[in-house]
Amino acid sequence: MELDELYRTCRSVRRFEQRPVPEKVLHEMLEHARLVSCASNKLPLRYIVVKSPDMVAAMQPLMKWAALLPPEIGAPKEDELPTAFVVVIQAAGAGAFRDVDTGIAVSAMTMTAWKEGVGSCIMGSINVPKVRELLHIASADTPRLALALGYPKQTGYTVDVPVGADIKYYLDEQGCFVVPKYQMADIVRIV
Incomplete structure (x- = not known):
């Protein structure tokens, strides 16, 4: 897929087929997030890949879908849920540009996923305390957002x-x- 087509067609996906995202795609996404620019090369981000079916299921109620739509329209149904998440964590002392760095890394991941036919939805509305507890994230670090992943059903x-x-x-x-x-x-x- 050419770069222009990637940007024109990569939209948030909120309904997914129920087949797993390949390891190769997850690895490539995270490699690209690791390599992109960040302010002062502080390398402030950490990532947790959630892909086991039980953990993915535990993550689902901790996300708020499509804030501009009523839940019955904007939220995925049971057979449309993502099959993986990448939780982006801002490490303690991440610096003033941590949200910029997060945006750059997440953009790299979404575009890499889409190039491979995997859809994503950047979830900014997450239950931070519950995500921290579920994934055993240190109190000094901040789970900033989750990237929902899967093959698009919409x-x-x-x-x-x-x-x-x-x-x-x-x-x-x-x-x-x-x-x-x-x-x-x-x-x-x-x-």
């Missing part, structure tokens, strides 16, 4: 809208996520 696409238009994502008649994006001319100024 698709999504973008539509261009002018600045000021409603930008809430929604489901179309076929159950695909529609994600409004501002038009390039409205958000970029070249001087």
Whole structure:
């Protein structure tokens, strides 16, 4: 897949087929997250891969899906849940740019996964105390987000809208996520 196609087609996936993500894909995702740039090369991030069915099941209730939609529409059903998670942890003393570093690493992982046909959803709304307890994360470290993973059972696409238009994502008649994006001319100024 070409880079432009990756960016145009990689959307959050909230409904997954029930087949495991291959080790090779998980390894490549984490290798790319490890290699990308980070502020002052502080290397502030740690990762926990959750892939055993029991642990994946234990993670499910600790996530909040599609905040802009009612749960019955935005949340996956029992046979649509992700088959793996990567929990991104900010180590103690991660520094002022820890969220920037997290975003860069997660972008690398989502694009790597999508290149291999694996969908993802960046879960920022997680129950931090319960995730910390479940995964035995040190109190000095912060589980910042979870990346839900699996083969997509749904698709999504973008539509261009002018600045000021409603930008809430929604489901179309076929159950695909529609994600409004501002038009390039409205958000970029070249001087």
